[in-house]
Amino acid sequence: MVKTLCCLIVLLAFSVLMTLNSSSRVIEAQTNGETIAIIDTGNVGSTLGKIWAANGHTIIYVSRAPQSERVQQLVSDIGNGATATTQAEAAAQGNIILIPIPPTAIPEVMSALGDLSGKLIIDPTNWWTFENDWATAPRDPRDSLAEQVQALAPNAVVVKAFNTMNFAVMVDPTISDGPVTAPIAGDNAAAKARVAALVEDVGLEPLDVGPLAAAEYLEEMLRLAIGFREINPGMAFDYHLRLRPN
Numbered sequence: 001m002v003k004t005l006c007c008l009i010v011l012l013a014f015s016v017l018m019t020l021n022s023s024s025r026v027i028e029a030q031t032n033g034e035t036i037a038i039i040d041t042g043n044v045g046s047t048l049g050k051i052w053a054a055n056g057h058t059i060i061y062v063s064r065a066p067q068s069e070r071v072q073q074l075v076s077d078i079g080n081g082a083t084a085t086t087q088a089e090a091a092a093q094g095n096i097i098l099i100p101i102p103p104t105a106i107p108e109v110m111s112a113l114g115d116l117s118g119k120l121i122i123d124p125t126n127w128w129t130f131e132n133d134w135a136t137a138p139r140d141p142r143d144s145l146a147e148q149v150q151a152l153a154p155n156a157v158v159v160k161a162f163n164t165m166n167f168a169v170m171v172d173p174t175i176s177d178g179p180v181t182a183p184i185a186g187d188n189a190a191a192k193a194r195v196a197a198l199v200e201d202v203g204l205e206p207l208d209v210g211p212l213a214a215a216e217y218l219e220e221m222l223r224l225a226i227g228f229r230e231i232n233p234g235m236a237f238d239y240h241l242r243l244r245p246n
Contacts, residue, residue: 034194037062037094039087039109041074043167044100044124048202051170053080055201062090087112096120096194100162103127103145110152117155120191122198123215124162125149126222135227137219146185146215159186159195160215161206164222164239173203181205181241183221185214207241 035058038045049059059082063071066084075082091097091113101109103125110116123146128135146160161184162170173180182204186192189208196206209218221239229236 033057034096034198035060035094036096036098036198037090038098038100039090039113040098040100041071041084042100044162044170045098046074046078047167047170048098048100048162049074049082050078051202052198053078053082056080057198057201059083060085060090060094062087088114091116091119094119096122096198097156098122098124099149100124106145106148107152110149113153115155116153119153119156120194121149121153121156121158122162122195123149123158123160126163126219126226128223128226130230133227133230135223135230137223142216144212144215144219146212146219150212157186157188157191158212159184159188159191160212160218161185161195161199163218164225165204166236169238170202170204176238176240179205179240180238181207183207183209183218183239183241185209185212185218187212205240207243 033056036052037060038049039062041061041063045061049061053059059078059080061071061075061082061084063084065071066086071084075084087109097113097116097119099109099121106125125145127138127145129138130136146158150158161182164183165180169176169180182199184192184195184199184206186195192208196208199206225237
């Protein structure tokens with residue numbers, strides 16, 4: 001009887017261990033093999049797409065003219081199975097959607113993407129205007145663009161990331177001569193972990209700064225950097241946020 005009980009305990013422990021290992025493999029496969037729809041072919045979208053494709057992710061570019069020579073050349077240059085298609089088709093295929101788009105286009109684009117239930121949306125958007133050579137918010141800064149995106153896609157999960165730096169730092173983080181932080185804000189811990197893995201692919205340091213409500217501060221961080229560049233021609237700075245005991 002005792003021998004039988006011991007065998008059952010061993011088998012149960014082995015089963016739990018195998019389940020945990022299996023879960024780890026699923027998580028690893030998800031973060032290392034994402035299918036990412038990029039709703040733009042500009043500097044940020046093309047830069048991140050190239051890096052992520054080289055790191056084993058599947059990239060789908062969104063364009064109103066996916067067969068155009070320029071878009072097809074981008075897809076060819078990136079390689080690694082990258083494709084281009086229309087908005088709704090890309091959103092249906094991608095489990096992550098990156099929206100590096102002009103903020104004024106957010107309502108139109110979110111509508112065109114169709115059903116976004118269960119999707120993870122990465123919002124790197126920024127918005128500023130100049131007042132006396134200083135970058136300010138065109139509207140109440142507490143009404144962040146990320147929260148606007150979430151309101152337009154209530155059944156998706158929105159994470160704010162990649163908005164606090166120039167795309168040139170994404171191309172080559174070493175131009176900052178030191179570590180660069182990519183702050184992340186969102187309400188879903190698992191989604192933020194997936195975005196953090198994509199941040200690391202780019203050679204940046206992810207830092208979870210809190211819920212999506214913190215996106216207003218991340219958008220202000222970019223306005224601060226833009227304002228600094230405006231009054232200091234030829235100069236710029238990047239953020240490196242260091243953790244310490246409190």
